[in-house]
Amino acid sequence: MISELDLEHLKRCIDLARTALEHGDEPFGSLLVDQQGNVLAEDYNHVSGGDHTQHPEFALARWAANHLTPEERAKATVYTSGEHCPMCAAAHAWVGLGRIVYASSSAQLAQWMEELNVPPTPVYNLSIQEIIRNATVDGPVPELADQIKVLHVELQQRINRS
Numbered sequence: 001m002i003s004e005l006d007l008e009h010l011k012r013c014i015d016l017a018r019t020a021l022e023h024g025d026e027p028f029g030s031l032l033v034d035q036q037g038n039v040l041a042e043d044y045n046h047v048s049g050g051d052h053t054q055h056p057e058f059a060l061a062r063w064a065a066n067h068l069t070p071e072e073r074a075k076a077t078v079y080t081s082g083e084h085c086p087m088c089a090a091a092h093a094w095v096g097l098g099r100i101v102y103a104s105s106s107a108q109l110a111q112w113m114e115e116l117n118v119p120p121t122p123v124y125n126l127s128i129q130e131i132i133r134n135a136t137v138d139g140p141v142p143e144l145a146d147q148i149k150v151l152h153v154e155l156q157q158r159i160n161r162s
C-alpha cells in the first residue's frame with residue numbers, strides 16, 4: 001500500500017532524478033528513510049563519469065552499512081524513482097535494509113528503452129523479488145511513472161543530439 005507520505009518521498013526521488021539528468025547523469029534518485037519517516041540520506045545517479053556502478057540505491061546501502069545498526073537498517077525504507085537493478089537489490093539485501101518503495105518498475109524501464117531503440121544493458125531487468133528473498137516491496141505507482149518516462153526520453157534525446 002502506498003500512503004500519502006510514501007508519495008511525498010517518491011516525489012522527492014523524482015526531483016533528485018531530474019537533478020541527475022541536469023548533471024548529465026541517468027535520471028534516477030533515491031531516499032533512505034528511518035522508521036519515524038525522517039530522511040536520513042538521499043542520492044542520485046552518478047554514472048556520467050564512466051563508473052556504471054554509481055547508482056543511488058547502491059550508495060544508500062553503503063551509507064546504511066556505515067551509519068545504522070542492523071536493527072535500524074531492517075526498519076528503514078528506501079524510496080526510489082526506478083526499481084532497484086539487480087546490483088542494487090543485492091546490496092540492499094546484503095546490508096539488511098527493509099522496505100523498498102519505487103515509482104516505476106524495471107519492466108517499465110525496459111519497455112521505454114525498447115520504444116526508444118536503446119540497446120539492452122549488460123544486466124537483465126529483473127524485479128526486486130527475483131533477487132531478494134522475502135522482499136517487502138511497493139510499486140510501481142502509475143500516476144508517477146509518466147513523469148519518470150519523460151526524464152528518460154529527454155536523456156535519450158540529448159544522447160541522440162550529441
Ligand SMILES: [Zn+2]
Nearest residue numbers: 055085087088
Ligand atoms: Zn542499480
